[in-house]
Amino acid sequence: MKLSRISQLLNEQYHGEDIDIERVGSLEADCKKAILYVENSKYLEKAKARKPAALVIPPGLNTGGIPFIEVEDPKLVFIKLLEIFNPSRNKPDKAYIDKDVKISTEADVKPDVTVMAGAVIMKGVRIGAGSVIYPNCVLEKDCSIGTGTILYSGVIIRERCTVGNDCIIHSGTVVGSDGYGFYEKEGKIIKIPQIGIVEIADRVEIGANCAVDRATVDKTVIGSDTKLDNMVHIAHNVRIGERCLIAAQAGISGSVNIGNHVIILGQAGIADHVSIADNTIILAQSGIPSDVKKAEVLFGTIARPIKEHHRIHAALKYLPDLLKRVKDLESKLEGRTDKY
Amino acid sequence: MKLSRISQLLNEQYHGEDIDIERVGSLEADCKKAILYVENSKYLEKAKARKPAALVIPPGLNTGGIPFIEVEDPKLVFIKLLEIFNPSRNKPDKAYIDKDVKISTEADVKPDVTVMAGAVIMKGVRIGAGSVIYPNCVLEKDCSIGTGTILYSGVIIRERCTVGNDCIIHSGTVVGSDGYGFYEKEGKIIKIPQIGIVEIADRVEIGANCAVDRATVDKTVIGSDTKLDNMVHIAHNVRIGERCLIAAQAGISGSVNIGNHVIILGQAGIADHVSIADNTIILAQSGIPSDVKKAEVLFGTIARPIKEHHRIHAALKYLPDLLKRVKDLESKLEGRTDKY
Amino acid sequence: MKLSRISQLLNEQYHGEDIDIERVGSLEADCKKAILYVENSKYLEKAKARKPAALVIPPGLNTGGIPFIEVEDPKLVFIKLLEIFNPSRNKPDKAYIDKDVKISTEADVKPDVTVMAGAVIMKGVRIGAGSVIYPNCVLEKDCSIGTGTILYSGVIIRERCTVGNDCIIHSGTVVGSDGYGFYEKEGKIIKIPQIGIVEIADRVEIGANCAVDRATVDKTVIGSDTKLDNMVHIAHNVRIGERCLIAAQAGISGSVNIGNHVIILGQAGIADHVSIADNTIILAQSGIPSDVKKAEVLFGTIARPIKEHHRIHAALKYLPDLLKRVKDLESKLEGRTDKY
Incomplete structure (x- = not known):
């Protein structure tokens, strides 16, 4: 693709020779025929050393003759470039339903839905327009998927759970497994049936091999624009707000209530019934035993304010x-x- | 369902108007047309504020005119109510074997077994009466499933492993993956073949996306009535007793020996070859490096008795x-x- | 099998009666008709008490009349015995492609490949000679599998990712899920497309229910002979060297660079962009926040040299x-x- 064509797609001016660009480059590897972005002046020399075909730079840098596009927010343009060069094509060019799919005649599959081989769509399932179901997914009875959502290979949505619009769920993730509820009585361990659901709002992304448990009687909720990394555990009755970022292997215990824009780093854990204030940041491997009433940065098991933790650690x-x-x-x- | 009918099913007296009940309520949500249970007097006012159609209460509370059932153990009645209102029907009304299933002619499938679409049942597999195999499960060669057991979508039971009666295994869980055994010699890493099995006793429940490794030569054992939450890792040669409760993301290393009724909370880990006494309680994120010889409550990495840990933390x-x-x-x- | 026959297969002399051996024994169980190995004199009495049919011993031990094979390295002979008695036969006697498989006509499947029921092989996939694909695996578009590799049931290889020769990937593992990359701008959370791949070298083993994320633009790399246990999380852009051992539930954050022969124990975590020197050992549940420049043994969150950690702990x-x-x-x- 010519640099002029990229410039046109981005609606940004280019400078220098109108060369051919084959891919998006990375600072970590050789960048022959690649376009590379420079977040700020700190990375300029390293970027030039990769010998890219072209650079995307913030205002005022000197590329030393390398053709460039100068923009206010190079990272945002980088994202657009990735979309332009995306070789994954996560949605097929043309929607199709594979012949090796088992779709119940009582499922409601809207137009422009793709269902790939080996997927099982049970009775009462609803799939909104433009959604893509990759191979070997299972959509159990009466669950519902919004419009424009992608379920990658091997995702399982259990009965009656709902997934919103424009969501992405990665392979191996289970939505709607039973919550972990037992009652001990006279030496016996009695299962508490988990008859609630999971409700996932719009633009939620969930990583690979996560598990989101259904509520005991009501619903487990993941708010819109919240993003989960791989192997995150969400227990029953949890409510997560909007725009939260939860990194890999974090675990959220039963009935936890998480506000909006909370950031939880890898392998952190939150004890059951705890509430977390909006904008709280919980660092990696931390353990939160009780309510966090106002936004702060917490670290450690048992977690403390980050400064206190660092003073103690030192x-x-x-x-x-x-x-x-x-x-x-x-x-x-x-x-x-x-x-x- | 009329309150009188519920009262009849529970074999418990009701008081007040014989109203219609549509569902089981939760303290966390509006309870219109719902029956709600009150564990003790502490929750009575909150329960009444939810305006439920009826209440299940312990002896001696005043419901202020709301129809009620008074019982010794409201939580136990709550469990029965969940069973009555269970909309999941985890077992189909009538057993069936889907036509889109691949069952070996050399498998032994007893009467009243349900096998849903996409499941693969290999040679030599035995499935006991009344068991339910959800879509896309894989039962590898010569494994065996007891009677009345449920495997949810995408469960994998590897060759020769055995699952007992009335077990529940949630989606994405793998039983019988190879133990992690390698031998380093002269800079080479040699795999130690794992030719043992996993043996799961009766009434065991295993959460979603767990992994239970097969033994090197003998068997990895999970005792009866033990319940695992999601993403629990059980390494090779582990032996877990009866009625243990192991919460999400806990990890049990190789050859660990866990007694009866041991409680292990989320993200805790136990080092290899360690023995844990009956009734031990290991709190969340703890690390257990050596034998626990008598029951106590342990916390921290490296774990200490809980009181000692709290004094140090303070x-x-x-x-x-x-x-x-x-x-x-x-x-x-x-x-x-x-x-x- | 006669002891003489085993002796012949091992190319090692036997002593005592030429008895029948039915299996490989374990120190943890009764060893009737079993051959048992003794690593060193410490385990000799315990081994004899198991009453095995025969023993494999290091030089100079007295088996008290039990037939034996005396070798320099009993553990290595134990591994050979496990291979001899392996009842799993992880590769079928004769390669076959099940009729219930969905293989694209545009896939390149070499001779002697086995593909079991329910597997989905998409367009552009390459599978090398002698590889075995267990039931319900998914090989997405343009991914490639080397020769002699085994993918157990339910493994998912996402588009364009490559797996080397003689690898073993256990059930439920996902290779090539999107890296966790988002950009926050003006209160919006924008997904950074992940268009790179995962590249897995030769003789790599990956446990059950792991997730290895694809790179943003380049590749996530796992070096040859590296072995991952269950539920390990490998984020995008990570590079892992050769002969590393990474135990269960460890988490490696984005862009981490791990040298050769690094050992990472269970539930440990490494922060993003960190480099780890060759031969470093990171103990269980440790958290590594910054570069490890020379090999040492580290423990704790935040990790310290092991001796320092133990002094502090005491x-x-x-x-x-x-x-x-x-x-x-x-x-x-x-x-x-x-x-x-």
Whole structure:
């Protein structure tokens, strides 16, 4: 693709030679025939050393002769470039329903839906226009998928759960598994039936091999624009707000209530029935045992405000020595006492 | 359903008007036309505020005119109500084997078994009466499933592994993956073949996207009535007793031996070859490096008895300041020494 | 199988009676008719107590009349015995392609490939000679599998990703899910398309229910002979060297660069963009926030050198008491001050 054509698609001016661009480059690899973006001046020299065919730069940088597009927000243009060069084509050029699919005659599949081989669509399922169901997905009875949603291979949506519009769910993820509810009585462990559902709002993305449990009687909710990474566990009755970012292997226990735009990093855990204020940031591997009432940055098990955690972490280095020093003080003072 | 009918099914007396009940309610949501249970007096006012059609209460509470059923154990009645109103019908009304199933002619499938579309049942597999195999499950060669067991969509049981009676295994779980066994010799990493099996006893429940590894030569065992949450990892040669509760994302390393009624909370881990005494409680995110010889409550990495952990956690807040105080003491004492 | 026949297959001399051996035994169970290996003299008595039919021993032990094979490296012989007695036969006796498979006419499937029921092989896929694809796997468009590789049931390889020769990937694992990349701008969360791939080298083994994310533009790489346990998360743009061992539930964040022969134990996590030196050992549940420049053994969140961690851990026990002791010293010194 000519740089002039890219410039046209981006609706941004280009400068220098109108060369051929074959792909989007990365700072980590050779960039022959690639267009590469530079977030800020710090990365300019490294970018030039990759010898890209063209650069996307913020205002005021000197590319030293490499053709370039100068924009206010190079990262945003980078995203557009990825869309332009996307070789994945996550939606097929033309919607189709594979002949090796098992679709119930009582399912409601709207126009322009793609269902690939091996998928099972049970009775009462609804799939909105333009959605794409990859191979070997299972949509159990009466579940519903909005419009423009992609379920990658092997996703399982259990009965009656609902997924919104323009969602992306990655392979191996299970939506609507039973919540973990048991009642111990006289040495017996009795299962509490989990008859609620999961409700996933619009533009939610869920990574690979996650599990989102159905509520006991009501619903587990994931708010719009919230993004989950891989292997995130969402227990029953959890309510997650909008625009939350939850990184890989985080675990959210039962009945937790998470506000809007909460950020939870990898392998962190939240205890059951806890509420988390809007805009809270929970760092990796942290454990949150109780309510977080106002936005702060938390770290550690049991989590503390980040500054407190770092002060303690730094001080711990001196703890073994401190034991000796105190003993020393005690014996000196004791010695002194003896003296008198 | 009339309250009188529910009362009849529960074999419990009702009081007040014989109204219509449409569902089981939750304290977290509006309860119009719902029957709601109150665990104890603490929740009574909140329950009444939800305006339920009827209440299930412990003895001696005043429902203020709301029809009610008074019972010794409201939670147990709640469980029965969930079963009565269960809209999931996890077992079909009538057993069937879908035509889009691949069942080996050399499999032994007992009467009243349901196998849904896309499931693969290989040679030598045995499935006991009344079991239900959801879509896209794979039962590999010579594995065996007891009676009355449910495997939800996408469960994989690898060759020769055995699952007991009345078990529930949730979607995406793998039973019988190879244990992680390698031998390093002269810079090479040699795989140790894992030729044992997994043996799952009766009434075991396993959450979504778990992995239970087969033993190297013998068997990995999960005892009866033990319940695993989502994404639990059980390594090879592990033996878990009866009535254990293992929460989400916990990891049990190779050859661990867990007693009966051990409780392991989320994201906890147990090192290999460790034995855990009956009734031990391991709190969330804890790491257990060595044998637990008698039941206690453990917390932290490396885990300590809970009281010790909490005392240390509380004291840590003062550690950075303590460094200064000791320095101060030292200089005072030093100064004093100088004096003399 | 006669002991003489085993001796012949191993090319090792046997001593004692030429008895029948039915299986490989384990120290954890009764060993009737089994051959059992003894790693060193420490385990000899325990092994004899299991009453095995025969023993594999290191030089110089006395088996007390039990027939034996004496070898330099009993563990290596144990591995050969497991291969001899392997009842799994992970590759079928004769390659076959099940009739219930959906293979694109535009896929390139080499001779001696087995594809079992329910697998979906899309357009442009290449599968090398002798590979085995278990039931319900999905090989998306243009992905490629080397020779002699096994994908167990339910493995998903997303489009354009490549798996090398003689690899083993366990059930439920996803290779090539989108990396977790978002850009926040003016309160909106914009997805960064992930158009790179995953490249898995030769002799790599990946456990059950793992997720390996595709790179943003380039490739996520797993080096040859590296072995991953179950539920390991590998984020986008990660590069892992050769012969690494990564235990269950470990999480590797985006753009991490791991050297050769790095060992990462269970539930450990590495922050994004971190580099880890060759031969580093990261213990269980550790968190690595920054580069590890030379090989050492690290433990804890935030990780420290193991010795430092253990000294601190031991000292922590005395911290609550230390607070009192320092207070005591202060009041004594204060009292003393008053005296003067």
